[in-house]
Amino acid sequence: MNNYSKSLTSQWFKSLQLDICKEFEKIEAEYLSNYQKFSNPIFINSDSPVKFQFKKWQRSEEQKESNSLEIEQDFGGGEMSKMKGNVFEKVGVNFSEVYGEFSPEFCKKIPGTENSPKFWASGISLVAHFRSPLVPAVHFNTRMIKTEKSWFGGGSDLNPIFPNQEDTDNFHNAFKKACDLADSSYYPKFKKQCDEYFFIKHRNVSRGVGGIFFDYLNTDNFDADFNFVKNAGKAFLQVFPTIVRKSFHENWNEEQRAEQLRKRALYAEFNLIYDRGTKFGLMTNGNIEAILMSMPPIACWE
Numbered sequence: 648m649n650n651y652s653k654s655l656t657s658q659w660f661k662s663l664q665l666d667i668c669k670e671f672e673k674i675e676a677e678y679l680s681n682y683q684k685f686s687n688p689i690f691i692n693s694d695s696p697v698k699f700q701f702k703k704w705q706r707s708e709e710q711k712e713s714n715s716l717e718i719e720q721d722f723g724g725g726e727m728s729k730m731k732g733n734v735f736e737k738v739g740v741n742f743s744e745v746y747g748e749f750s751p752e753f754c755k756k757i758p759g760t761e762n763s764p765k766f767w768a769s770g771i772s773l774v775a776h777f778r779s780p781l782v783p784a785v786h787f788n789t790r791m792i793k794t795e796k797s798w799f800g801g802g803s804d805l806n807p808i809f810p811n812q813e814d815t816d817n818f819h820n821a822f823k824k825a826c827d828l829a830d831s832s833y834y835p836k837f838k839k840q841c842d843e844y845f846f847i848k849h850r851n852v853s854r855g856v857g858g859i860f861f862d863y864l865n866t867d868n869f870d871a872d873f874n875f876v877k878n879a880g881k882a883f884l885q886v887f888p889t890i891v892r893k894s895f896h897e898n899w900n901e902e903q904r905a906e907q908l909r910k911r912a913l914y915a916e917f918n919l920i921y922d923r924g925t926k927f928g929l930m931t932n933g934n935i936e937a938i939l940m941s942m943p944p945i946a947c948w949e
Contacts, residue, residue: 759796
């Protein structure tokens with residue numbers, strides 16, 4: 648993969664981050680302008696628009712020089728964006744572009760590192776948790792990783808507290824269309840991989856109602872693979888705001904809220920024990936705040 652291709656993918660991930668943030672801010676503005684019509688309004692600040700807060704970060708590694716001094720050098724970074732509002736209790740949409748060398752231990756787990764530990768990676772990662780237990784939490788990410796090999800990975804899964812078949816069908820259909828544009832075999836394969844990946848083994852339960860999950864995607868046709876990744880991002884941006892707008896105004900009670908906090912505990916357990924992105928970030932000295940952005944703001948274990 649040449650530098651032009653790396654620049655192209657990185658620019659797409661960054662532009663998608665901004666597009667998603669703008670759409671989510673629109674949802675907050677819509678709630679604020681209509682909250683008096685809702686039967687169970689919750690609002691934090693009605694005086695000003697709720698906006699994402701952006702924060703850039705740099706990744707550094709300690710390099711030992713011949714004089715035995717350890718010097719920190721820049722190895723890329725990214726930009727976090729986080730918002731806490733009236734609809735979104737906590738949402739983070741993060742962009743990253745990092746490079747450097749994997750540790751010897753981590754090299755054993757990553758393709759293309761047999762001869763060199765060098766890597767480059769870029770991507771977007773999103774997790775949204777809502778105040779209303781009637782709006783499903785969601786995860787989405789896509790990424791590009793390059794060692795001596797290169798590949799795309801990512802996926803999205805819907806995590807409702809109280810599953811709604813219409814929402815589930817709309818979510819899956821959007822990603823099926825994106826998959827079918829690339830290859831009719833993608834959706835059944837990536838759906839199965841999602842169901843398997845997001846199964847919480849120690850609880851013997853699925854995290855949510857699924858979606859798609861793919862990794863190590865390289866068909867030797869960069870343009871085709873990249874177009875699929877872009878279409879997956881567009882599918883998310885099209886379908887998920889529709890799901891949020893469908894339910895964010897509906898009345899809910901404290902019993903439903905308690906169930907939401909219990910299910911959030913499952914989300915936290917998965918991300919700390921199984922999630923590949925969390926492990927990758929920690930093993931590559933990523934920004935801790937960005938890595939743990941996916942954790943719910945409040946959860947309950949009983």
